[in-house]
Amino acid sequence: MREKIFNIIQIGDKSNRISRAFDIFITITIVSNILVTFLQTFEELDFLSGFFFVVEVITLFIFCVEYVLRIWTADLLYPGMRKCRARLRFMVSFDGVVDILTIVPVFFLSGFVIFRMLRVARIFHLFRLNARYDSFNVITTVLYEKRNQIISSVFIVVILMLASSLCMYSVEHDAQPEVFRNAFSGVWWSMSTLLTVGYGDIYPITTLGRLMAICIAYLGVGVVAIPTGIISAGFVEQYQRKSSISNIQDADIKEIAEIFVDRRYAGKTVGEVQDEQQLTVFLILRDDLSILPQKDTLLKLNDIIVIRGRKGVS
Template sequence: MTAASKKLRWQVFSVLRPSEPSPAARRWRTFHLTVLAVGLLAVILLSIDEFASGHRVYLRGAIWIVTIIFLVEYLARLWVAPEIPAYVDKSPTRARLHWIVSLPGLIGLLAIMPVVMMTGGYSISGADTASVFCILWILKLGLHAPAFGTLARVISNERAPIASVLIVFAILLMAAATAAHMFERVKQPEAFGNLPNAMWWAVVTLTTTGYGDVVPLTAGGRMIGSLLMISGIAVLALMTGVLATGFAQEERRREYLRVWDQVSRVPIFASLGVVTLSEIVGKLRTRYYPAHVTVLRRGDPGDSMFFISNGEVEVRLPTGGSVRLDDGAFFGEMALLNRQPRAASVATTRPTTLLVLYASDFYEIASHIPALAEAVENEAKRRREENLGREGKR
């Protein structure tokens, strides 16, 4: 494979990658979601006979276009599969085979099944099999939801407590179904005459759904139902607590790694040791700004300073001039050190990632890391002198 082909494959992979922040990738995601919405709307409208009777040709055409777009996307993703980090140590053929059987590959395959079925002779109507597969396009939304990956990690990390809760759920379910079967089978043989029917009532009651289609009539059955409802609230609350704690811990880990990656790009932090850097990472907050957005306004309170991880900002000075700062620079330190309102406005010139350090955290870090505080103060002094020089020339 030539170098040009590899470069092209990497560029296509970058555009198709869900987490890619580049403008081209964002435009692709917007286009992909728009096509998906159009396809699903066309399938839904096609199932309404009153509406479809006069627009059937257009709706079928829309579905055909959407399926062809998904087919092209599937082939493109198959081609760039060797660029996926998890498959870089495999041959291109093995990488593509692994991708085909992966969850994104299977979802992509389901998305193009209508093309295969229609090519094989199926027509597109509101009730045929091809249209049913079109509804499965909704699964592609999962590829745009990074939280699904987080959910999978949370379930993996918390599998022991989740398994314990599920075991408690199963014990309560079987015990309540058995007791209800014993108490209610004489009076309600259809609803409680066997364990599967009694288990249906137990599931409805334990999950606090309460359809009301099956209700115990005996005193013993009602007592079992009361205890089961109370137990169901406790079990569901316990499961919610486990998942909420897992999500919070996973989000903290992700944010820590994300901030660490951004901090390592700032030269003023790069020379610090790992222990010191870990202390700083815990204090910084990541903020993402699109182009031409005002970050600070003149006169705002000087309660924080900003480090540019990547991107560019324009500092609009009160003298009428402006200064541009890019990767590795920082701003807002003068107002923070002097505890004065902002003397200048700052706006992004292109998409920018900033690290925010609040005043209380800055002074806490400064007490432990004098070198960092000294570097910030020296830069603030240099900028003050530059501003004075500009005013003197005016």
């Protein structure tokens, strides 16, 4: 029973009707909860406050039940850990933190402002859709794989922002003491300039300041293009590498190929995938490791398996 519940709520097996129904149900629940949160801010809809309250209570109750079940099956999500450690690992994960931050504020709606602000955390439930649909999941996968390059590019942006803000403050402070009052005013201007937003509330009036602004604006175009190019290249690589295992039977695989493991087959053993898809798994690439597969080896999300179609299978 625990394994069945795990496959339904954690893995999202699209070949299972119950799992697909749960995916649709939880998606509707998340969207309904967030929609109600927005509609409650309209004074014109005060006459529906009772209905909104009922919907909010029902959806939060569903979140509570799902949270308990996900903790109960956490040891299956992290098979290499003990039950207590696996459950703690889930509770401090992104999904676990979002779940608890969504549930807790309902008990303190009339309390401190910080608890009422935590209601915003339920919006982050939309990221849970990544776990349900492979097309969305590609985004998080690309960001994770290119995280080092993205962090480096953001670091470059921060350095240029600080440098340009201090330069502009030095040049414009005497001419505009009320506008460029301190270094933070320069940071605000450099942010809007480097990121090509250009609010126009702060701008240089001296000749030297305007010349510097032209150079910084050109730098901003290039700086914004750096992370954009990294992410775009990551998408291209991901889509070239990502092949759906469900379409293997329809392809004539005569040579060895690499297959990207999505959530449909994450959690299944190598033997189960081989029997279902009529293929042979030679190697599993997991992070920086190369694993020789056994029939009882569990596949994990984002694994790459090196396979070859069996003879006679089209």
